[in-house]
Amino acid sequence: MNDLRELYQETILDHYRQPRNFSRPAHANCMASGHNPLCGDQLKLYLQLEDGIIRNAGFEGSGCAISTASASLLTETIKGKSKAQALDLMSRFQDMVTGHAPSADMGKLAALAGVCEFPQRVKCATLAWHTMKAALEDEHEAVTTE
Amino acid sequence: MSRSEHEPVRNHMPPAELIGDDFLVLLWRNDFPILQVTVHGVPLAYLDNAATTQKPLSVIDAENHYYRNNNANVHRGIHALSQRATDAFEAARVKVQHLINAASANEIIFVRGTTEAINLVAQSYGRSFFKAGDEIIVSGMEHHSNIVPWQILCEQTGAVLRIIPVNHSGELEFEAYNRLFNQHTRLVAVTHVSNALGTVNPVRAMIDLAHIRGVPVLLDGAQAIAHMPVDVQGLDCDFYAFSGHKLYGPTGIGVLYAKSALLDIMPPYQGGGDMIRSVSFDGTVYNSIPYKFEAGTPNIAGAIGLGAAVDYLSNIGFDKVIRHEQALLSYATQSVMRVPGVRIIGNALEKTGILSFVLEGVHPHDIGSILDLQGVAIRAGHHCAMPLMKHFGLSATARASFGLYNTKDEVDKLVAAIFHVKEVFGV
Numbered sequence: 001m002n003d004l005r006e007l008y009q010e011t012i013l014d015h016y017r018q019p020r021n022f023s024r025p026a027h028a029n030c031m032a033s034g035h036n037p038l039c040g041d042q043l044k045l046y047l048q049l050e051d052g053i054i055r056n057a058g059f060e061g062s063g064c065a066i067s068t069a070s071a072s073l074l075t076e077t078i079k080g081k082s083k084a085q086a087l088d089l090m091s092r093f094q095d096m097v098t099g100h101a102p103s104a105d106m107g108k109l110a111a112l113a114g115v116c117e118f119p120q121r122v123k124c125a126t127l128a129w130h131t132m133k134a135a136l137e138d139e140h141e142a143v144t145t146e
Numbered sequence: 147m148s149r150s151e152h153e154p155v156r157n158h159m160p161p162a163e164l165i166g167d168d169f170l171v172l173l174w175r176n177d178f179p180i181l182q183v184t185v186h187g188v189p190l191a192y193l194d195n196a197a198t199t200q201k202p203l204s205v206i207d208a209e210n211h212y213y214r215n216n217n218a219n220v221h222r223g224i225h226a227l228s229q230r231a232t233d234a235f236e237a238a239r240v241k242v243q244h245l246i247n248a249a250s251a252n253e254i255i256f257v258r259g260t261t262e263a264i265n266l267v268a269q270s271y272g273r274s275f276f277k278a279g280d281e282i283i284v285s286g287m288e289h290h291s292n293i294v295p296w297q298i299l300c301e302q303t304g305a306v307l308r309i310i311p312v313n314h315s316g317e318l319e320f321e322a323y324n325r326l327f328n329q330h331t332r333l334v335a336v337t338h339v340s341n342a343l344g345t346v347n348p349v350r351a352m353i354d355l356a357h358i359r360g361v362p363v364l365l366d367g368a369q370a371i372a373h374m375p376v377d378v379q380g381l382d383c384d385f386y387a388f389s390g391h392k393l394y395g396p397t398g399i400g401v402l403y404a405k406s407a408l409l410d411i412m413p414p415y416q417g418g419g420d421m422i423r424s425v426s427f428d429g430t431v432y433n434s435i436p437y438k439f440e441a442g443t444p445n446i447a448g449a450i451g452l453g454a455a456v457d458y459l460s461n462i463g464f465d466k467v468i469r470h471e472q473a474l475l476s477y478a479t480q481s482v483m484r485v486p487g488v489r490i491i492g493n494a495l496e497k498t499g500i501l502s503f504v505l506e507g508v509h510p511h512d513i514g515s516i517l518d519l520q521g522v523a524i525r526a527g528h529h530c531a532m533p534l535m536k537h538f539g540l541s542a543t544a545r546a547s548f549g550l551y552n553t554k555d556e557v558d559k560l561v562a563a564i565f566h567v568k569e570v571f572g573v
Contacts, residue, residue, distance in 0.1 A: 040541030
């Protein structure tokens with residue numbers, strides 16, 4: 001059951017039970033929806049982007065432990081990063097969960113490294129990141145705060 | 147219960163205290179080589195039979211035997227192998243005819259599976275005879291395969307779908323069904339058994355109600371065919387669709403049954419190959435049924451494998467299969483219900499061996515992954531029935547589904563594994 005402990009580390013379960021930034025930030029100006037049609041997971045990711053820097057991030061939705069924890073950790077990690085840094089992090093995160101690169105220098109995100117042993121769960125882990133990319137690349141379609 | 151001569155006989159004789167059905171199940175298990183495999187270092191408990199069933203050795207051998215000894219194209223060769231292949235292919239058609247009690251083997255069309263069968267009816271029958279404003283009745287518990295082909299047809303013709311509602315137990319609301327009919331109703335397309343809930347629909351009464359109004363009925367038999375005797379003449383259904391791979395047969399082969407009177411008036415679905423009698427550039431004369439609907443070289447090995455699966459199941463007998471699967475469902479329902487935090491979705495009075503459930507505080511995908519590591523294979527997701535999941539306010543369920551070879555021991559493993567999920571998640 002070592003694999004299982006690897007997949008469901010305490011960090012993952014903690015972020016699943018108490019997701020961080022689980023709300024829509026007041027000054028969000030970028031938003032995208034993510035959906036994993038295989039399992040029905042749904043996610044809305046909100047970003048406050050100013051001068052190319054992600055000032056704030058939040059999300060809403062429902063999903064499994066892996067997708068929820070991934071979204072929670074993402075919002076914690078990308079605050080203060082530039083758009084380019086966030087996209088670079090996404091690329092390294094994908095490499096980590098697909099087993100193409102080690103999890104060094106990934107900080108808290110390394111908690112999701114165990115996903116690489118579970119190919120069927122990679123989509124769960126990357127859903128929030130794909131949603132972030134969509135939000136960043138479509139920034140002029142700003143969400144209203146009404 | 148056939149067994150290959152090449153295979154060493156596994157001597158898994160049950161203990162003396164096992165009698166009756168438990169003994170039979172252990173014998174049946176010996177017919178399925180894959181049940182001996184391990185996953186993640188533990189024995190496999192395969193509880194995903196609604197997705198696909200495992201194959202007995204007789205089915206595996208039938209395909210193997212065909213490719214080793216008889217492989218040739220059907221209906222066109224003048225040599226011995228072609229004759230053998232044709233004979234075996236047509237013999238399989240007759241086996242299927244007898245399985246579902248069709249009036250004639252010409253009413254058995256070999257297709258890739260349930261999905262293709264339904265698409266065939268939508269595109270051939272529906273597209274020829276439906277017009278804008280016509281209505282097709284489907285139910286709220288349909289698999290996407292029995293929704294989307296009709297939606298495509300609606301876009302093409304301007305026909306519209308009417309939906310039979312589902313109640314909180316996961317049963318169709320019969321009175322509401324009755325009220326959906328009007329002078330525009332052209333077809334009822336409904337599942338015989340729900341793949342997500344196990345509900346057995348009252349299809350005989352539903353067909354009677356439709357026929358009183360002159361409306362034909364298509365049954366999606368994907369989840370029924372391996373778990374109960376199907377008598378298409380007794381039911382008087384107009385179309386019946388099913389897949390081989392849910393009947394202990396190969397993937398990529400399935401059947402559309404239709405009354406010959408309907409098949410005769412339906413235009414071909416695809417062109418080429420066996421569906422042609424003669425072609426000139428002035429026009430083509432189509433072959434007679436069933437060949438009119440079997441364009442191209444068919445899945446010959448698949449059909450032969452399906453014939454072997456029909457033989458396998460017929461030799462066991464549905465009376466024994468039903469008794470065992472019902473006992474297993476009842477045992478599993480009671481066992482799983484005792485796990486705190488578990489809620490079973492779908493409590494119809496008439497059910498086959500499908501147990502859909504949710505566990506408070508844990509997403510079905512996480513349940514599926516943790517069960518898998520303990521060798522318990524289930525499905526987690528929306529089971530291609532998203533409208534039904536929406537009805538229950540869920541995005542997904544965990545689903546254990548039983549076949550004839552499943553045992554109470556495997557149900558116990560399932561329950562122990564669910565308790566382990568609770569431990570991991572601290573719920």
